[in-house]
Amino acid sequence: MSRSAPIAVVVTAVEHVAQDIKRFSMQRADGQSLPHFSPGSHVTVEMPVPGGHKRNPYSLMGPLDDPHTYQISVLRVLQSRGGSQFMHDAVNVGDQLQISEPFNLFQPESIARRHILIAGGIGITPFMAMTQRFAAATIRFELHYAVRSRSRAAYADVLSAQIGSHVHFYCDDEGDVLDVRKILSGQPLGTHLYVCGPEGMIDAVLNAAREEGWPEEYLHCERFTAAPSGEPFDVRLVRSNLTVHVPANQTVLEAVEQAGVDAPCLCRGGACGQCETAIISHDGALIHNDHYLSDDDKASGEKIMICVSRLAAGTLTLDL
Amino acid sequence: MVLAFKRETFRDDYTFRNSPEAVRRFPFPFDADTYMYSVNIEPHVAGRKGSVFEHPIDIDEHYVSEMRDRALVLKNDPLRCQTLPHMDLAGWDLVELLMVSMSEAYPEHFLLERNGNDWHWVNRPLGIDDRFTFGVTSTLPYGPMEYITRQCQGDFCLLDQRDGNLWVDAGMVTTQADWSMDFDLGMNFFEWHAPVPLAHEKGVFERALKFLMQLRQGHPVRRFNWTMSSTPRLDTSPENYHKWGYERALITPENVSERLHLRVELQALWRLPRSNAVVFSIRCYLASMNDIVSVPKWGRRLHRVLRDVHPALAEYKGLTRYRQTAVDFLSKYDDGQETSPGIWPD
């Protein structure tokens, strides 16, 4: 039950919303309504890229009140495995895509007294649905949104118009610096902190909060780790009795899925822990790219998160 | 299918009876002649026509009387239905799940018309015809969870997912079996409903939690539990033990065939869309020993299971007082023949 049946959707709008960012709207190909979703959910978009299918997770931005439409935003990433470039260059209105059902790995805490949302760049996307829900339900929140430059500030206009009194913008190149300590100071007890954005920013925010004495249960993040590409190698799947080639631009997970093996996974970003797989042997160096395994686990060479991690070269034999 | 709803009681004079058709569709829980505890979770998908698995929410001939019994329990103890304020949206998700499922499966009895958020719900067996605005609690006579679970067989809990765990933050619990703990709002799901007696074995919680965390909407799962009950009382809650506990000692060789019941719980778990909460439903089915032995395979098999059940498990399920009486009765229906695999009657 790890991978549900995909939903066929048609792209109904593609909009250029900021530098290198496009918003895609989609509806079900059969005209039915899409499943409702909770803020913080993502879907996995399957991309028929030449040289191997890719599946990337994207946050659902909304709208929360229209069950016919999903919207996602895609940042063009140059050093990626080609998924975002495919979305930018090859996907047009009228095209069909396959997406997964929504799944939520970044759910706002229902009993929080107050929510502080910190977004960096494209990390704004999960907060689009969250802020809609908070505003509609009069839940207390504030959004801090940092971008490198004004041209990259996707949805700044919408946010200002709809929830302006809750939003603070920071433009790097204009010298506005997001000061985490200032944001955190004086927050009432029961405030939860959420951060989504580039790796370095997430770590900086979380570390600052920890240093201020915030307990782990109040800290939440969603890491948009795009699985890096690498060199091609082979995977031997012992239980399925299959050998699968992993090309440079595919992940192990994508390659085994394409071979028809249903491996458990949720986030596809090395964070949730679902795709942990036992290694039987490997004759090349392991490249661990996840945030899940401990350093000891990584050093042991016994486990791998197949959604993001890979082998430098050779053959990786898995208990799968 | 048009159901003929019975008028019967689950207390005092205990007029509850299964029709022969209800016996044939009873979810007999043993697929072999020995019982081994297992977590046995499987996808909650549509099963055999006419069986309790045919529809995601099963409504049967006892529906109207069970709902009347629930109303009585709530009248005496309104706290059997509780909802923490942050579970309101999950309650609406549950309204949708149950109304859609009931009206699709039993169009003769339930009707749902939706026009955006303007909903029209007709429950013919209970004589309800309501129009309300989906998501607006003030348009219903009760909170959303209480409203719909007063109209649906089975206990229901809504679990909120936070802090890496699941919390029982809303519940309608009027038919819980005696082995479960007090229903306490806000408690950890695994503390409350641990799959005892294995619960404290290492790793069981972690595995169950990991499994539930990956529960996807549209892909519910189910498992069975069973116990026995010395009457067809639905409400054998620990807080009312003084009202029913003594009945266990009243089982005699003369009345065992009628009074003693096999009680099967079909437990299902669903992920809800808008709230990301999880529904835990517990639907109870009862069959008397007479009902059981009317299916020769079940009579033989239940005899063997009860005869050989591990004493610790018998103790845990509260069977000790009447187990021997039950085994003696059932032995008359066990001719030693082999039983066919699976749970279905031959």
Ligand code: FES
């Ligand atoms: S799928 Fe979440 S860690 Fe790999």
